[in-house]
Amino acid sequence: MRILLAGAIVLFLAAPLAQAQMSNGNGGAAFNGMERANDPTREMMVRFIDASRMTLTGNQQLLAALGQSQEAAAMGERAGQLTESMTRRAVEETLETQLRGVTASTKALAAGGQAPVAQLEQGLASLAQAVAQYDQLMKDLPEAKAAMNTMRQVSKTDTPTFFMLRSLSSSTASLKKEIRAVAQAAQNAGAKVPEALLAM
Numbered sequence: 001m002r003i004l005l006a007g008a009i010v011l012f013l014a015a016p017l018a019q020a021q022m023s024n025g026n027g028g029a030a031f032n033g034m035e036r037a038n039d040p041t042r043e044m045m046v047r048f049i050d051a052s053r054m055t056l057t058g059n060q061q062l063l064a065a066l067g068q069s070q071e072a073a074a075m076g077e078r079a080g081q082l083t084e085s086m087t088r089r090a091v092e093e094t095l096e097t098q099l100r101g102v103t104a105s106t107k108a109l110a111a112g113g114q115a116p117v118a119q120l121e122q123g124l125a126s127l128a129q130a131v132a133q134y135d136q137l138m139k140d141l142p143e144a145k146a147a148m149n150t151m152r153q154v155s156k157t158d159t160p161t162f163f164m165l166r167s168l169s170s171s172t173a174s175l176k177k178e179i180r181a182v183a184q185a186a187q188n189a190g191a192k193v194p195e196a197l198l199a200m
Contacts, residue, residue: 041144041147041148041151041159041161041162041165042084042161044137044140044141044144044161044164044165045084045160045161045164046084047133047136047137048137048164048168049082049083049084050133051130051133051134051137052079052082052094052095052098052130053079053082054126054127054129054130054133055098055101055102055126055127055130055175056075056076056078056079056097056098056101057075057079057126058123058124058125058126058127058129058130059071059072059075059098059101059102059104059105059123059127060072060073060075060076060079060101060123061119061122061123061126062101062105062115062119062120062123062124062127062182062186063075063101063104063105063108064119065115065116065119065120065122065123066105066108066109066113066114066115067108067113067115068104068105068108071100071101071104074097074101075097075101078093078094078097082094086160087160088160088163090160091160091163091164091167092163095167095171095175098175099171099174099175099178102127102175102178102179102181102182103178103181103182105123105182105185105186106178106181106182106185109182109185109186109188109189110185115189117189117190117191117192120186120189120191121186121191121192123186124182124183124186124191124193124194124197125194127179127182127183127197128194128196128197130179131176131179131196131197131200132196134172134175134176137168137172138168138169138172141165141168141169144165145165145166148161148162148165176200179197179200180197180200183197183198183200
């Protein structure tokens with residue numbers, strides 16, 4: 001990823017000069033498309049969306065199994081709204097919804113909520129996949145944040161993607177803490193928990 005980011009930053013830094021040299025017609029539009037395609041932080045947003053969608057899917061499966069149909073529907077609705085063009089507020093709401101869904105499942109299980117074990121295990125499997133995706137994001141976060149800082153110095157702007165990158169470390173830690181709690185609650189309810197969740 002280091003080589004790709006370095007190359008993308010070079011292209012980004014060259015953007016003002018190249019853009020000034022191009023006309024406002026189709027050439028300018030073509031360059032703008034190339035600039036967006038080479039945004040070194042864009043891949044991180046795409047992967048964040050994938051990890052978020054997997055978390056929301058796991059939440060939806062657990063909540064549906066526990067009879068929390070309204071909350072389950074909210075998880076599915078949020079998952080359907082995830083796009084690369086999300087606003088900062090949408091990123092915030094996505095982080096909040098993921099955490100709320102896991103916490104709701106934990107509370108329902110702790111209160112003695114009954115659910116088919118197979119359905120609980122399906123939800124836990126989805127959460128385990130989400131954790132793996134978030135762990136990989138965290139490995140690449142330092143380089144992505146370095147690229148972000150360079151881009152911000154040049155563009156003097158902030159973006160929802162930059163906000164996501166700044167929030168990722170703390171939000172992932174909070175989410176994994178809640179996932180550990182729901183995994184323990186599901187195990188107490190008789191579900192087989194993926195090793196990856198037990199090892200966190």
